[in-house]
Amino acid sequence: MTMAMAPLHPEKAPSPPPPALSGIPPDLPPAPANSLPPLPQPYVPPEDSAVRVAVRARPLIEKEIVEKCQECVSYSQDGRQIVIGKDRRFTFDYVFPPAVGQEDVYNDCVKPLVESCIAGYNATVLAYGQTGSGKTHTMGCGNNTSLLEEELGILPRAIRQLYESIEERSNQAEFLVKCAFVEIYNEEVKDLLHPDTPSKLISIREDANGDIILAGVKEEVVTNFDSMIRFLEHGSVFRTTGSTLMNEQSSRSHAIFTMIVEQRLIQDNAVATDCITAKFHLVDLAGSERAKRTGAVGLRFKESVTINCGLLALGNVISALGDERKRGHHVPYRESKLTRLLQDSLGGNSRTCMIACISTADTNFEETLNTLKYANRARNIQNKPVINRDPQAAQLNQLRQEVRVRSKIERPWADDGHCEFDTFILNYSPSYRL
Numbered sequence: 001m002t003m004a005m006a007p008l009h010p011e012k013a014p015s016p017p018p019p020a021l022s023g024i025p026p027d028l029p030p031a032p033a034n035s036l037p038p039l040p041q042p043y044v045p046p047e048d049s050a051v052r053v054a055v056r057a058r059p060l061i062e063k064e065i066v067e068k069c070q071e072c073v074s075y076s077q078d079g080r081q082i083v084i085g086k087d088r089r090f091t092f093d094y095v096f097p098p099a100v101g102q103e104d105v106y107n108d109c110v111k112p113l114v115e116s117c118i119a120g121y122n123a124t125v126l127a128y129g130q131t132g133s134g135k136t137h138t139m140g141c142g143n144n145t146s147l148l149e150e151e152l153g154i155l156p157r158a159i160r161q162l163y164e165s166i167e168e169r170s171n172q173a174e175f176l177v178k179c180a181f182v183e184i185y186n187e188e189v190k191d192l193l194h195p196d197t198p199s200k201l202i203s204i205r206e207d208a209n210g211d212i213i214l215a216g217v218k219e220e221v222v223t224n225f226d227s228m229i230r231f232l233e234h235g236s237v238f239r240t241t242g243s244t245l246m247n248e249q250s251s252r253s254h255a256i257f258t259m260i261v262e263q264r265l266i267q268d269n270a271v272a273t274d275c276i277t278a279k280f281h282l283v284d285l286a287g288s289e290r291a292k293r294t295g296a297v298g299l300r301f302k303e304s305v306t307i308n309c310g311l312l313a314l315g316n317v318i319s320a321l322g323d324e325r326k327r328g329h330h331v332p333y334r335e336s337k338l339t340r341l342l343q344d345s346l347g348g349n350s351r352t353c354m355i356a357c358i359s360t361a362d363t364n365f366e367e368t369l370n371t372l373k374y375a376n377r378a379r380n381i382q383n384k385p386v387i388n389r390d391p392q393a394a395q396l397n398q399l400r401q402e403v404r405v406r407s408k409i410e411r412p413w414a415d416d417g418h419c420e421f422d423t424f425i426l427n428y429s430p431s432y433r434l
């Protein structure tokens, strides 16, 4: 595939000075250089935690033009409002009319998320919408090889930006990038990069930090843009698709491509021991659909039922999180595999953007109205993104420092026999919380 790489910035930002350790008397040995590395740059303020919601309208497709469909939506000048029918008005963070291209959608919705992923925050982009509304086109998780630069969707652009940022920061941190690609099909998780892995060996769990992990899915270490694109293309081949009346190549599963970015900061030519890890989920949901319109029968009908169940469960989670009257109530993440997997992305530790894809054809009026209502509820969700610094590694580092400090003290025992070691820990434990 030929994709022109944007020029890298030659000048590299100087590393910020390490924060001062407070409370350490001057006669004690200095802290090891790598014990408290600076915050990664660019630093993104944590208060920016609301789920962002964008609406993207696709142009009428050939079939709709042949059927003489009319457009049933209009847009406000400020790029934030969309009106369906005569007067149903919705406001979103971004509204992209059909003429807006892939690059502009990417720059507004995803570019800041890749930057914050490099800074250590989890991120999620989620494409939602009726079948045939442009989710796969927007996400770019189909076949990218034959596409022109301007046709490239979010995934190849995000991978490119990720590696450009890593290149720019190569003197500030050591990076390890991995990827995983799964689909949820008929309520089973499949490893698209290792399709021989039986689904029953894959389970969704919470780790000790409360983060959602996919046990049994093998992550691949990826060293450059081309390799990651190859993994994306390879996994896409195994994704379940099928033809329906609404879309010749309809995605019958929810697909989640995840980039995992681990970094150890470099300070005074040494690599820090504590690790910052961020996960970026790029999600292409299966389309909401009415079996009557898609002509789904047999296997397609069964798929249709589980797709709609997953999306309904997602809607219930969005509703529980977004509706002020329901705040503090139980959030039904366990209703489906999809919602369980997206637990961090909605209401949890992630910066998240949902892109609601719509058709503007009047024949899709009902579906488009439903998509706008669904997306509108997601606007009220507040997430809790934090920089993911490995607390165990940091704690170990801190303890090592304390042991070093203690070994320098000749008489740690007070006259009354009381051990002052606890006092040292209190005095010499700078907070690692960010």
Ligand SMILES: Nc1ncnc2c1ncn2[C@@H]1O[C@H](COP(=O)(O)OP(=O)(O)OP(=O)(O)O)[C@@H](O)[C@H]1O
Pocket: 057, 058, 059, 061, 098, 129, 130, 131, 132, 133, 134, 135, 136, 137, 138, 247, 249, 250, 251, 252, 285, 286, 287, 288, 357
């Ligand atoms: N913004 C757009 N500009 C031009 N063509 C588009 C756009 N969005 C979608 N299309 C075209 O519309 C068709 C359906 O798009 P796509 O397959 O991405 O829909 P989908 O929402 O992923 O559907 P499904 O849920 O059935 O998988 C494709 O032929 C695609 O190329």
